[in-house]
Amino acid sequence: QLQLQESGPGLVKPSETLSLTCTVSGGSISSSSYYWGWIRQPPGKGLEWIGTMDYTGITYYNPSLKSRVTMSVDTSENNFSLNLISVTAADTAVYYCARWGGSPPSPDYWGQGTLVTVSS
Amino acid sequence: QAGLTQPPSVSKGLRQTATLTCTGNSNNVGYQGAAWLQQHQGHPPKLLSYRNNNRPSGISERFSASRSGNTASLTITGLQPEDEADYYCSAWDRSLSTRVFGGGTKLTVL
Numbered sequence: 052q053l054q055l056q057e058s059g060p061g062l063v064k065p066s067e068t069l070s071l072t073c074t075v076s077g078g079s080i081s082s083s084s085y086y087w088g089w090i091r092q093p094p095g096k097g098l099e100w101i102g103t104m105d106y107t108g109i110t111y112y113n114p115s116l117k118s119r120v121t122m123s124v125d126t127s128e129n130n131f132s133l134n135l136i137s138v139t140a141a142d143t144a145v146y147y148c149a150r151w152g153g154s155p156p157s158p159d160y161w162g163q164g165t166l167v168t169v170s171s
Numbered sequence: 172q173a174g175l176t177q178p179p180s181v182s183k184g185l186r187q188t189a190t191l192t193c194t195g196n197s198n199n200v201g202y203q204g205a206a207w208l209q210q211h212q213g214h215p216p217k218l219l220s221y222r223n224n225n226r227p228s229g230i231s232e233r234f235s236a237s238r239s240g241n242t243a244s245l246t247i248t249g250l251q252p253e254d255e256a257d258y259y260c261s262a263w264d265r266s267l268s269t270r271v272f273g274g275g276t277k278l279t280v281l
Binding site: 097098099100103111113114115147153154155157158159161162163164 | 203206208214215216217218221222225227259261263267268269270271272273274275
């Protein structure tokens, strides 16, 4: 059974960098059949796509976040990461990592999510 | 950031049928259809269907999706208490080069 688990700090100061890692178990991240990505959800609000990537590192970012987002993959560790720079309180959200499968790709496996609060 | 339009709430009785709608345009829902996700409070979303009516393994046949033009629909038959949740639609928007979500519909089972 494929499982995804987010990890990283739960509190980040304004103007600093939010860094999260998603560790994949029960399956290989090095599959050409799937994409991997991040979605966030501010408390009490809806879902926002952050970005998606394949195992070779080709990335697709939300244009509204593109200037601040970097995603990367580590096939040796079977994980992928998210960096979001210059955070503000508006970046406070539950961050989910997900596998994207099917055609067109849709998020079919999700991590449990991790709450990241931006506050001094 | 809601690019697709969903009614904020729908209420239906136990064992009834609920139809949730998601309206976009020719660049998103009308282009490749929509995916539907269910989210219970405090839990991650779960994919119910993609590209209109392809269900992942394990998803009940009570959930069926369709599309007419730029509007996608999710029909849930024989409503059960556990169907009470938030439902989101999502699609790739080729003009914006971004994945867009609806604002979500809160389904209440009376």
